Amino acid sequence: MELKEKLVSSFLAFENKGNLDLDSNVHSLRLKAIHNFEKEGFPTKKNEEWKYTSLKSILKKDLGLFPSTDKSIGFKDIKEYLINDIESYTLIFIDGVFNSFLSDTTHDNCDVCVLSSALTRPKYKMIVDNYFNTIAKENNSLAELNTAFTTEGAFINVPKNTIVQKPIQILNFSTGIEGEVMLQPRNLVVVGENSHVQIIERNQNLSKNTTLTNSVTEIFVHKRAIVDFYKIQDDTKDSSLIDSTFVSQKQQSVASVHTYSFGGKIIRNNLEFYHEGENITSNLNGISILNDKQHVDNHTLVNHKYPNCESHELYKGIYDDKSTGVFNGKVIVQQEAQKTNAFQQNNNILISDGATINSKPQLEIFADDVKCSHGCTIGQLDESALFYMQSRGIPKKEAKALLLFAFGNDVVEKIKIPQLKSNITKLIAKNLGVDLGFDL
Amino acid sequence: MLEVKNLHASINDKEILRGINLSIKPGEVHAIMGPNGSGKSTLSAVIAGKDEYEVTKGSVILNGEDLADLAPEDRAHKGIFLSFQYPVEIPGVTVTNFIKTAINETRKAKGLEDLPAKDMLKLIREKADLLEIDRKFLSRSLNQGFSGGEKKRNEIFQMAMLEPKLAILDETDSGLDIDALKIVANGVNKLKSKDNAVIVITHYQRLLDYIVPDFVHVLHNGKIVKSGGKELAFELEEKGYDWLK
Numbered sequence: 001m002e003l004k005e006k007l008v009s010s011f012l013a014f015e016n017k018g019n020l021d022l023d024s025n026v027h028s029l030r031l032k033a034i035h036n037f038e039k040e041g042f043p044t045k046k047n048e049e050w051k052y053t054s055l056k057s058i059l060k061k062d063l064g065l066f067p068s069t070d071k072s073i074g075f076k077d078i079k080e081y082l083i084n085d086i087e088s089y090t091l092i093f094i095d096g097v098f099n100s101f102l103s104d105t106t107h108d109n110c111d112v113c114v115l116s117s118a119l120t121r122p123k124y125k126m127i128v129d130n131y132f133n134t135i136a137k138e139n140n141s142l143a144e145l146n147t148a149f150t151t152e153g154a155f156i157n158v159p160k161n162t163i164v165q166k167p168i169q170i171l172n173f174s175t176g177i178e179g180e181v182m183l184q185p186r187n188l189v190v191v192g193e194n195s196h197v198q199i200i201e202r203n204q205n206l207s208k209n210t211t212l213t214n215s216v217t218e219i220f221v222h223k224r225a226i227v228d229f230y231k232i233q234d235d236t237k238d239s240s241l242i243d244s245t246f247v248s249q250k251q252q253s254v255a256s257v258h259t260y261s262f263g264g265k266i267i268r269n270n271l272e273f274y275h276e277g278e279n280i281t282s283n284l285n286g287i288s289i290l291n292d293k294q295h296v297d298n299h300t301l302v303n304h305k306y307p308n309c310e311s312h313e314l315y316k317g318i319y320d321d322k323s324t325g326v327f328n329g330k331v332i333v334q335q336e337a338q339k340t341n342a343f344q345q346n347n348n349i350l351i352s353d354g355a356t357i358n359s360k361p362q363l364e365i366f367a368d369d370v371k372c373s374h375g376c377t378i379g380q381l382d383e384s385a386l387f388y389m390q391s392r393g394i395p396k397k398e399a400k401a402l403l404l405f406a407f408g409n410d411v412v413e414k415i416k417i418p419q420l421k422s423n424i425t426k427l428i429a430k431n432l433g434v435d436l437g438f439d440l
Numbered sequence: 441m442l443e444v445k446n447l448h449a450s451i452n453d454k455e456i457l458r459g460i461n462l463s464i465k466p467g468e469v470h471a472i473m474g475p476n477g478s479g480k481s482t483l484s485a486v487i488a489g490k491d492e493y494e495v496t497k498g499s500v501i502l503n504g505e506d507l508a509d510l511a512p513e514d515r516a517h518k519g520i521f522l523s524f525q526y527p528v529e530i531p532g533v534t535v536t537n538f539i540k541t542a543i544n545e546t547r548k549a550k551g552l553e554d555l556p557a558k559d560m561l562k563l564i565r566e567k568a569d570l571l572e573i574d575r576k577f578l579s580r581s582l583n584q585g586f587s588g589g590e591k592k593r594n595e596i597f598q599m600a601m602l603e604p605k606l607a608i609l610d611e612t613d614s615g616l617d618i619d620a621l622k623i624v625a626n627g628v629n630k631l632k633s634k635d636n637a638v639i640v641i642t643h644y645q646r647l648l649d650y651i652v653p654d655f656v657h658v659l660h661n662g663k664i665v666k667s668g669g670k671e672l673a674f675e676l677e678e679k680g681y682d683w684l685k
């Protein structure tokens with residue numbers, strides 16, 4: 001049976017089995033979502049938005065939809081995937097199931113807990129009704145699919161005037177205990193007025209089995225709030241990730257999403273920003289370092305609807321072997337959005353002849369008093385810079401790595417958590433196959 | 441120390457060096473002068489091992505060893521240092537981290553352990569003081585946003601750190617005002633010893649007022665057309681290059 005049929009036919013059983021409240025709003029959202037998914041199905045290359053990314057090879061696999069969790073997983077198994085040298089809240093999910101023993105949640109000043117409880121507890125009903133699935137787009141069949149099967153994920157609710165002192169780490173592990181699986185985490189983040197939160201998210205396959213993760217995150221940023229969201233994508237070569245992240249911002253808020261794509265069979269990031277007020281800042285930063293036959297596709301959208309807002313987008317890519325990259329950056333400046341500043345930059349280095357990048361800036365500007373720019377470069381390593389470093393005794397391999405570090409440096413510099421910055425630097429060094437012997 | 445024998449080199453099948461002979465002993469300073477396009481920078485790049493250039497004939501021998509098959513980093517490990525006319529900017533890598541990497545890679549090649557951080561710091565401070573380099577300068581990204589003078593001073597700082605046997609200064613004076621020139625020249629003179637040698641590549645005689653050469657060679661059309669003592673530099677300053685062609 002094809003994956004689509006399998007998903008659709010298991011929907012009823014899923015809803016019944018899950019003891020889900022069939023009278024709730026969420027139930028009707030699910031129902032609508034599964035119908036939409038059934039109608040649309042998985043995107044194919046005929047869809048313009050999926051022209052360069054094919055899911056075919058993954059969809060052929062016989063993926064388990066409702067794996068049971070591997071209870072033997074302990075801290076030692078997951079330690080290396082956490083940022084350990086900082087105090088943080090942690091939400092650990094093993095095979096899609098929350099592991100309270102390994103996690104560190106809170107309800108003190110804010111709620112850092114799980115979506116399953118938010119969806120069922122009366123206390124959170126208003127938040128769920130107000131926010132859940134309100135910006136996840138209806139014409140995104142994969143987001144619909146996630147909505148239909150929403151069971152678990154992170155729920156972060158920060159009331160107004162709250163600085164969340166510790167970063168929050170969300171980790172989704174797949175253990176492969178049930179063979180090849182599909183996971184569909186769903187995160188909801190609501191940040192009140194004047195509040196500030198930092199979130200680090202990572203999906204990690206602990207086995208050699210295929211994992212397909214179809215993740216959806218909705219982030220609501222209220223007036224003057226600040227949100228920093230970091231996505232670490234350094235998974236195994238048998239893991240694929242479709243990440244759809246939707247950000248809705250109110251006036252004077254600042255939201256930044258950083259995406260580090262270092263490993264995976266197919267990584268697709270749909271990142272969308274919607275403005276609901278003036279003087280908003282949106283930052284989109286990404287760096288991809290891939291080799292082998294890995295594939296990353298960064299699809300971004302910033303929808304400027306109000307005046308005096310700005311967006312800054314910087315994506316860098318380093319592609320080796322036969323890896324492929326896609327950058328599709330759409331910026332809409334609506335007629336009312338005068339005095340918009342929208343900047344977009346996509347720089348790429350192709351290390352081997354077999355590597356490919358497709359870069360497509362898409363600017364749709366309907367206002368006349370705006371500053372918008374976009375730039376895209378595709379190049380090779382600078383031979384004269386290599387020679388310079390070699391002439392100082394630095395071997396070619398290390399010299400290459402240093403140059404690539406230098407190339408990606410302005411993206412890494414934007415990380416505001418020092419321990420995370422050092423962690424990302426180490427991951428980059430690992431992916432470039434060098435030991436630099438110092439922190440940059 | 442260095443023997444260049446009948447060296448021919450070309451780039452994209454265009455011959456640039458057409459039979460260079462040069463013999464340099466420890467303790468000597470050689471100046472190579474010549475008009476634009478005479479092959480000065482090519483000669484320095486070929487000695488340092490830039491693989492864009494193809495050596496079609498002849499050889500470069502350092503302390504008895506033919507360098508033909510050695511990569512630029514191997515040559516650096518054996519004591520060759522090339523100061524660039526246009527040093528490359530490397531954002532995100534500080535001067536300190538760059539030189540640390542260079543020193544430790546060189547030590548690794550010689551089978552030595554990394555220099556302990558404390559000793560490294562001491563060495564860096566010592567050499568920075570020698571060249572009148574501000575400490576703040578050391579934590580800036582390598583050559584990024586440096587003035588012409590700062591770039592050249594940074595080159596000599598790296599040379600001071602790496603203590604090469606043979607230093608080639610390619611147009612080190614270009615873009616320097618007289619004060620910067622004096623500091624750079626002063627640094628080179630302090631680093632000079634009876635065991636190392638310096639090749640100064642320059643267009644003008646100006647630098648040679650401060651780094652006084654034992655020998656001056658005039659390069660023209662890929663060949664050394666005249667050699668002499670330091671007085672040759674004055675003659676060139678006066679008469680230009682035309683009389684040698």
